[in-house]
Amino acid sequence: MNPFSLSVEELEKKARAVRRRIIVLNAESPAGGHTGADLSQVELLTALYFRILNCSPETKESDERDIYIQSKGHAVGGYYCVLAEAGFIPVDWLSTYQHADSHLPGHPVKHKTPGIELNTGALGHGLPVAVGIALAAKRSNSKRRVFAITGDGELAEGSNWEAALVAAHYQLDNLIIINDKNNLQLAGSTKEIMNTDPLDEKWRAFGMQVTECKGNDMADVVATLEGLQPGGKPHVVIAHTTKGAGVSFIQGRPEWHHRVPKGDEVELALEELKDA
């Protein structure tokens, strides 16, 4: 049971709050950030932590809790903002993002930050580990579900496809792989650098149940995640997102992969993200 169970409207409001925190967190970072990636997965993470996941600060050690794996570890800034909003970490930690030896390094570190389940950063690690956790849950007759968000550029790592074979072979329908498909990666568009399309056909060929959604549309994200049913196959949700979603001058621009808002950009972005 999720402790918040927010409505779609409340989730949308929460997503705006998360985005405002992402802008400020990145602006205050002494070492840059991944603003575009942080913003593209806001609806996904907000829906997970405030409606879908059976996990809360109180149950974060429970054997029955759902597990979330941030495989695209570089989007950790957005992850921290969600963890702060959900009460896993103090909000005032957010101003220490990437400061020397702070609780919030530039990739997820579980012994630094409560709520984080796996240290990631090198790409292509989340799925094999998520497969192991899902398999352990099956073997222990646990109701636990395991969610992992990957990037789409990340899917060029072969370890993902090894793990997909194993997930399907062991019929891990308690595993939900979410692809944050924003079509951009470090140096440009995914289509030009290493095309992964047609992604749905690839996952289906590997034995997955595939669902697609508009990944920055909260109602669609919630309906999709709540509509997943066990059926003997692992789930893949292809979430079509926009890198930098929610801020007009950031979204869809590859230069914001590793750029942070500066000066007037902060106020402009916060203005765009005000509650109506």
Place this chain on the structure above:
Amino acid sequence: MRNSEHLATVMVNAFIDAVERGVDLVPVVADSTSTAKIAPFIKQFPGRLVNVGIAEQTLVGAAAGLAIGGKVAVTCNAAPFLISRANEQIKVDICYNNTNVKLFGLNSGASYGPLASTHHSIDDISVLRGFGNIEIYAPSCPVECRQIIDYALAHVGPVYIRLDGKALPELHDEHYQFAPGNIDVLRKGNDVALVAMGSTVHEIVEAATQLAAQGIEASVISVPSIRPCNTSQLLDALKTCNAVVSVEEHNVNGGVGSLVAEVLAEAGCAIPLRRLGIQDGQYAIAADRASTRARHEIDAAGVVKNARQILLNRQ
């Protein structure tokens, strides 16, 4: 010398006994059931083993996940593929995440002999010594191997156990007690200290016998515990001798020879050291075991030759 036993068989028996006493142990293999000689386990506990196919990255990643999910995950496959193919998974998913996984490097060193260098692991110790928190063991005989495994299964955290690929004779009696970090002085002599890990301990035992026949008294020091290592105990065993020869079926950089060099240098102990192993610029030759060890001078004859030379040079 008592009966020889294959260390993979010792490993599988330890797994069976662990499950029988209630350890929630899950072996993970990468199409390596025959390498691991694990058929008796599968027969006794059907449905417990996980086979990920020929996919070492997922072997290690999934083992980390199984450990996070509460299992005692043990990976069993050939050491060269474990260490090299899954290097980043070992670094990140096992060591950095500090997961409760035991990695078994089977048929290590040049066990695969004529199958050539893709199948040799002469870099595993040096690679893993670079990852700060994984415990590293290289048993040399069945009793020690069993005690190391029983210790590792009870210990919470990452462990690597390097197993040789052939049956090894027993070196210890029934009173042997393994303790992490300890070294074992199997013979005492003041002329030269012979130091080895894993299966090459048998070469230095034989070399010491041959040296004694030539009037040279050698200490025989087995180092089953690379990390942790009781370095003061090791230093005490070394410093009574006039010279040291280290022997390993591993390259000379980063293995037991390097460990000995570090211990001597950091203590300011100016005892000459010769490191035998696969030398800089070389791979192990593709050959049967005896030829490989002879070529790289890590067999008893090679150890005797080098021990005599280092003592002569010193005079």
